[in-house]
Amino acid sequence: MIDIHAHYDDDAFDDDRDKLLQSLLGEKGVNKIINAGCNIETSEASIRLAEKYENVYAVVGFHPNDAHKMTDDDFEYIKKMLDHPKVLGIGEIGLDYHWDTSHKEIQKEVFRKHLELAVERDLPVVIHERDSIADCLEIVLDYNVKGVFHAFSGSKETAKILLDRGWYISFPGTVTFKNAKHPPENAAFVPEDRILTETDSPYLTAHPFRGKRNDSGYMTYTLEKIAEIRGTDFEHIERITEANAKRLFGF
Ligand SMILES: [Zn+2]
Known part of the structure; x- marks a missing residue:
């Protein structure tokens, strides 16, 4: 299994981070983890984790909810971080109008800057989108860039537009939720x-552990659910998702 999006720098892991990561990347069978930055501090923390663990990698950038705090110097520093051998791409970036509606124009501008950088460096991007799909599509379709919509919760119609343009779609535990609508529909096609x-x-911990602190070990429930929806087995989903992650991120 490859976990293409996690935040092990979060305070929630302060008590047992190292023990947990050792066990996940050891006996729990997690092959690789990509830790995503949301600002300078968490991008640096992602790189530190990647330096410590052979199979942890980082993506760096400014999350839409931190976009209004990004200075020109910060953006120059993000560019420098891209030279690190364990930094595989740019993320998480995007638009989020759920938590922040007062900086829409700044979010868009910062999002575009990161996408331009991705084109320039030929790096994949990790997109965060919440309650902003129309603006998000308008922007991403302007760029010839490869990447993934993480924790994608959009409709089948939106997924089709993205797939036609070469985007990847990533599924977290939400695909297992009893009241989930779009993720299981999307997982089918x-x-x-x-x-x-x-x-x-x-x-976003998978059912039946919804609400508990998540870790990459719970991804087995997500893979099992996707396998069930698609009428195949866990091993097959594990094989294809690992191959896809390796192709997109180049590790
Ligand atoms: Zn995230």
Whole structure:
């Protein structure tokens, strides 16, 4: 299993981070983890984790809810971080009008800057989108960039537009939720070569552990659910999602 999106730098892991990561990357069978930055501090923390663990990697950038805090110097520093050998891409970036509606224009501007940088450096991007899909589509479709919509909760119609343009779709524990609508629908039809899996740890824990602190070990429930929806087995989903993650992120 490869967890393409997690936040092990979060306070929720302060008490047992090292023990947990050792066990996840050891006996729990998690192959690789990509830790995502949301600002300078968490991007640096992601790199530190990647330096410590052979199979932890980082993506760096400014999350839409931190976009209004980004200075020109911060953006220059993000560019420098991209030279680190364990930094695989740019993220998490995007638009979020659920938590922040007062900086929409700044969010868009910062999002575009990161996408331009991704094109320039030929790096994949990790997109965060919440309650902002129309603006988000308008922006991403302007760029010839490869990447993934993480924890994608959009409709089948939106997924189709993205898939046509080469995007990957990533599924967290939400696909297992009893009241989930779009994720199970999308899990049924996204082509084999575009599905990715993630946890967004410490959030979005799969059923029956919903509400508990998440970690990459719970991804087994997500893979099992996707396998069930697609009428195949766990091993097959594990194989295709690992191959997809390796193709997109180049590790
Ligand atoms: Zn995240």
